Amino acid sequence: MAEIAIVGGGPSGAMCGEQLARAGHAVKIFDEHLAWEKPCGGGLTHKAILRFPFLLDNPYPKKLVRSVELIASDEQRVTMKMAHPVVIYSRTVLNGMLLERAQEAGCSVQRSHVIGVDTASDKPRYCVEGEWHQADYLVLAAGARNQLLPDTRPLKRDELEMTQGYFVPETADAITIKFLPHFEGYIWSFPRQDHLSVGICGSMSAHTSAELKSHLGTFVDKQKISTAGAKFYSHVLPSPQEHTFSQRTVVGRNWAMIGDAAAWVDPLTGEGLFYALRSGELLGRSVAEGCPEKYPARVRAAFSAELEFAARIVRRFYRGSFLGTSVPTRMVQFMRKSPVFRQLVGDLFSGAQDYTTLKQRVLGHLGISLSQFVSSVLSFEPSAIARVPRGSNASD
Numbered sequence: 001m002a003e004i005a006i007v008g009g010g011p012s013g014a015m016c017g018e019q020l021a022r023a024g025h026a027v028k029i030f031d032e033h034l035a036w037e038k039p040c041g042g043g044l045t046h047k048a049i050l051r052f053p054f055l056l057d058n059p060y061p062k063k064l065v066r067s068v069e070l071i072a073s074d075e076q077r078v079t080m081k082m083a084h085p086v087v088i089y090s091r092t093v094l095n096g097m098l099l100e101r102a103q104e105a106g107c108s109v110q111r112s113h114v115i116g117v118d119t120a121s122d123k124p125r126y127c128v129e130g131e132w133h134q135a136d137y138l139v140l141a142a143g144a145r146n147q148l149l150p151d152t153r154p155l156k157r158d159e160l161e162m163t164q165g166y167f168v169p170e171t172a173d174a175i176t177i178k179f180l181p182h183f184e185g186y187i188w189s190f191p192r193q194d195h196l197s198v199g200i201c202g203s204m205s206a207h208t209s210a211e212l213k214s215h216l217g218t219f220v221d222k223q224k225i226s227t228a229g230a231k232f233y234s235h236v237l238p239s240p241q242e243h244t245f246s247q248r249t250v251v252g253r254n255w256a257m258i259g260d261a262a263a264w265v266d267p268l269t270g271e272g273l274f275y276a277l278r279s280g281e282l283l284g285r286s287v288a289e290g291c292p293e294k295y296p297a298r299v300r301a302a303f304s305a306e307l308e309f310a311a312r313i314v315r316r317f318y319r320g321s322f323l324g325t326s327v328p329t330r331m332v333q334f335m336r337k338s339p340v341f342r343q344l345v346g347d348l349f350s351g352a353q354d355y356t357t358l359k360q361r362v363l364g365h366l367g368i369s370l371s372q373f374v375s376s377v378l379s380f381e382p383s384a385i386a387r388v389p390r391g392s393n394a395s396d
């Protein structure tokens with residue numbers, strides 16, 4: 001029985017701990033907050049529900065949302081219905097449920113801030129409550145602001161997004177997504193059971209926090225969402241570039257990173273919960289089998305090719321144009337005209353369709369201009385999208 005120390009009891013750490021404790025290991029999870037309202041939309045897609053059905057089959061409060069309204073930067077709107085709902089949790093509830101499962105599996109869960117780690121010796125050490133302790137393996141699941149970086153580098157500005165938002169004491173039935181002119185990111189409103197999480201995310205290297213605040217203020221005013229009594233939040237979100245996956249070390253001989261700490265986030269959508277849970281599961285399984293070295297290959301087989309694909313197209317999506325109009329605006333226009341395309345975007349959004357198998361579904365099933373549009377955004381063939389150099393903007 002090995003002793004495993006996990007720093008961070010969010011979705012990735014709790015899931016990893018559960019796997020390891022079930023396999024008979026002695027697992028200690030440390031989290032400075034335990035279950036808390038981490039700034040987040042809280043939306044879980046269909047692929048997360050398929051892989052972890054307990055996320056749907058449980059008595060905890062959650063909201064199932066089947067409808068999304070997309071608003072283009074020129075205010076054109078379209079509503080799509082999703083065949084599979086997005087399941088939205090308050091993060092206090094979600095983290096609490098996952099930590100409870102880890103505890104039931106046998107993990108010890110402690111509310112403490114880990115102030116340092118040392119992986120230089122065979123057995124890694126960590127410092128908590130002023131004392132150094134030793135373990136057999138160290139899991140770093142401390143999120144995107146993580147400062148505990150043995151033998152690796154922090155994420156750079158161009159690998160991060162800023163987020164700001166409000167927990168608003170009102171609710172709604174549909175998700176709203178708003179695109180902005182010349183902006184690498186979007187605004188969202190995610191309805192939870194008894195409140196909304198309304199926020200904005202934007203590339204840290206391309207935008208300022210003042211810009212984000214102003215866009216969000218305009219949105220809540222236009223949508224008539226009252227922020228009186230709402231709690232403001234801000235946080236960072238990994239937005240990995242293609243090279244992040246190949247160049248940043250996330251595993252060493254006696255430690256590994258999972259979830260946001262490893263930057264396992266879709267840079268196009270900001271979805272991180274599924275990848276946090278799945279990476280926690282995969283590392284847990286690999287360490288439990290005595291083969292932590294299998295973790296990177298398992299991540300690659302499970303999802304990192306998908307994230308690399310998203311990293312390749314993200315700038316083209318937010319900054320490119322198709323026939324003189326920005327890609328998000330064109331997408332909304334096409335969705336208004338074509339129910340088939342609307343369904344396809346709905347499936348992508350809800351996580352029922354991945355990027356890498358999109359080509360087969362698109363070709364032959366959409367009209368010529370739509371096929372051309374999708375192919376060029378996804379780069380199936382020589383691009384019809386005007387490629388925009390960094391710093392300049394597509395016309396809207």
Ligand SMILES: Cc1cc2nc3c(=O)[nH]c(=O)nc-3n(C[C@H](O)[C@H](O)[C@H](O)COP(=O)(O)OP(=O)(O)OC[C@H]3O[C@@H](n4cnc5c(N)ncnc54)[C@H](O)[C@@H]3O)c2cc1C
Nearest residue numbers: 008010011012031032040041042043114143259260272273
């Ligand atoms: C505003 C916003 C909206 C988002 N919306 C969505 C969404 O709708 N759907 C989605 O799929 N993803 C969303 N994401 C991404 C998602 O929140 C993350 O991908 C996910 O929380 C990652 O889980 P994690 O366990 O890796 O890290 P975290 O959830 O960040 O957990 C890390 C934990 O480590 C603890 N910790 C940190 N440092 C220490 C330390 N030194 N000692 C002890 N404990 C420590 C923290 O208290 C925290 O509980 C959003 C992110 C943001 C910022």
